[in-house]
Amino acid sequence: MKSDLIIAYRLLRKKFKSGIFSTEFYSAFSYVEEKAFFKNLIFGVLRYQDYLDWIINSFLKNKEIPPSIRTILRMGTFQILFTNKPNYLIVNEMVDLVEKKSFKGLVNAVLRKISKIGYIEPKEIHLKFSHPKWLVEYWKSFLPIDYIIKMLELNQKPLKTTARVNIKKIERDNIKISNSSFTSHSPVGIVFEKIEKNPWEFEEYKKGLITYQSESSQIIPLLVDFKKDEYVLDACAAPGGKATHILELQDVNLYVNDIEKERIKILEEQFKRLNLKPKKILNYDAQKIKLNDFFDKIFVDVPCSSLGTARRNPEVLRRQSKENFQKLSKIQQKIISNLWKNLKKHGLMVYSTCTVTIEENKNTVNQLKSLGEFLDIRNQLEQFGIKYIWDGYGALFYPDETLTPFYVSIIRKIKE
Ligand SMILES: C[S@@+](CC[C@H](N)C(=O)[O-])C[C@H]1O[C@@H](n2cnc3c(N)ncnc32)[C@H](O)[C@@H]1O
Structure with a gap:
């Protein structure tokens, strides 16, 4: 558990620095059910980044903190606000992650305050759905508001895996993979409710009967x-x-x-x-x-x-x-x-x-x-x-x- 938390922290640090996930991420967390908490934590921190920073900054006198400390505060705040894990445990684990001793007190104090206050509903939609402000303003200049809200809302939700059936080899009706059903729009697509093993290991994939692909692309x-x-x-x-x-x-x-x-x-x-x-x-x-x-x-x-x-x-x-x-x-x-x-x-x-x-x-x-x-x-x-x-x-x-x-x-x- 502790070592998974350290891996999650390191992956997020790398991601904030370089913007890309290495294959390391996928092999560490992607499709393993018992690691779902860590996958949720990593993606949650990335999805809610603007909202988390808004909350964190409201408790910081000096907003210029080292990136490592900001990452820990984001991880802690996400868990406090969006998971059922006990707050005392989250605060202790996050304080333990801090390497620079001089920042342990700050992390402890900010996370304790957030634990007390809980979720605050922002008024502005870019914060509510955690998107950069300039981007939402830009979209407002040429898109209807219902499109924008739908997109922002969905961006907070994980996307289910979809695949295309190779109709040259098999009809879609004859593909029987557990936890999968037909896509709503693509007549050659299937969608997975959940994936319990590495998707590259499915026989249907190895035999060329399916190809993982977004429904829009199909x-x-x-x-x-x-x-x-x-x-x-x-x-x-x-x-x-x-x-x-x-x-x-x-x-x-x-x-x-x-x-x-x-x-x-x-x-x-x-x-x-x-x-x-x-x-x-x-x-x-x-x-x-x-x-x-x-x-x-x-x-x-x-x-x-x-x-x-x-x-x-x-x-x-x-x-x-x-x-x-x-x-x-x-x-x-x-x-x-x-x-x-x-x-x-x-x-x-x-x-x-x-x-x-x-x-x-x-x-x-x-x-x-x-x-x-x-x-x-x-x-x-x-x-x-x-x-x-x-x-x-x-x-x-x-x-x-x-x-x-x-x-x-x-x-x-x-x-x-
Ligand atoms: C959106 S992806 C294509 C996805 C692909 N059509 C599919 O359905 O799997 C865009 C691709 O364009 C390639 N690309 C970028 N600049 C290019 C260029 N100047 N000439 C040719 N390919 C380019 C990228 O390497 C990338 O693979």
């Missing part, structure tokens, strides 16, 4: 009608979620590309596991790549600010800025205008992101408005039971229990 290739043997490019393809799905749906000549060599290795493993064969695997910068081939369909699942993935990685909310949205939009515009040259006349470009910004979605795709026709995909989304915001160019999915925010726009090429 929808994107399903919006397109693929013809046998046509030419398809997935320009930002790793780790291969959508690319492998395309080959499960139809035997096309699939070219896959990604800028990251290491990520291409994962993509290759996925094709192998699923026994699928892309025509070419490329490793270029899609902003500059020069191809001699022309494609019927080009998928650009571009690098983005990933705000829609906050339920899996709460830290993403605190690592973004408006400047970054602009920067990413420029890269995305370069990618789509470079690849436009390789799209056949009347061919389709499928643009998608897992983010919720106006720069990266509407303002990126609208660059193509004089060259292409934006397909109205609203009916298709309704058939999947998906609620969306339509901006005239594409659709932003409303999040729900298993659907995460996602943007998609499909453009038919009219002009060069």
Whole structure:
């Protein structure tokens, strides 16, 4: 128990410093039921960070405390306010974690005060749902308030694991995995109520019958009608979620590309596991790549600010800025205008992101408005039971229990 607490503390320290979880985290806590308390503690501290800091700061005269002490205070405050563990035990354990003797008294005093006062309901929604203030204000400038509240609320909840069934090999009805049921929107998806063992060990995964993938991602290739043997490019393809799905749906000549060599290795493993064969695997910068081939369909699942993935990685909310949205939009515009040259006349470009910004979605795709026709995909989304915001160019999915925010726009090429 004590050593798990120290591991949780060290992982959180690393996470606050570098922003990324190492594989160490996943092997230490991810899928082991008896470690659920520590997984909940780590993700809870990350999800409630803004709220926890608001409470902690109200008890600090000097708010500039060492990061190690802030981490311990966040861990203690989260446990006091959001778990059933006895407060005296939490305070003792947290004080024990403090290495700098001179700070033991401070940690003890702050946590005792928080234990006495308990949960305080903030008035402002960014604090209530623990998101950075500037981000919520930014969202208010272009999104309806009901969308924002739904997204903030769901961001506080863990996301259940979902998988896509490989319909080339088996019908979804014939997949029998305990604690799983059908997804609400994706006709090829299943959702796990809970996972009791390492998901990579499931026989269905090893045999290539299922692929772990978000439900939103599963929808994107399903919006397109693929013809046998046509030419398809997935320009930002790793780790291969959508690319492998395309080959499960139809035997096309699939070219896959990604800028990251290491990520291409994962993509290759996925094709192998699923026994699928892309025509070419490329490793270029899609902003500059020069191809001699022309494609019927080009998928650009571009690098983005990933705000829609906050339920899996709460830290993403605190690592973004408006400047970054602009920067990413420029890269995305370069990618789509470079690849436009390789799209056949009347061919389709499928643009998608897992983010919720106006720069990266509407303002990126609208660059193509004089060259292409934006397909109205609203009916298709309704058939999947998906609620969306339509901006005239594409659709932003409303999040729900298993659907995460996602943007998609499909453009038919009219002009060069
Ligand atoms: C959102 S992920 C793609 C996910 C993938 N389509 C799937 O469904 O599994 C974006 C990918 O774009 C790649 N990428 C980033 N910049 C790129 C560039 N300039 N050219 C090509 N790929 C790029 C990243 O390495 C990353 O793998």
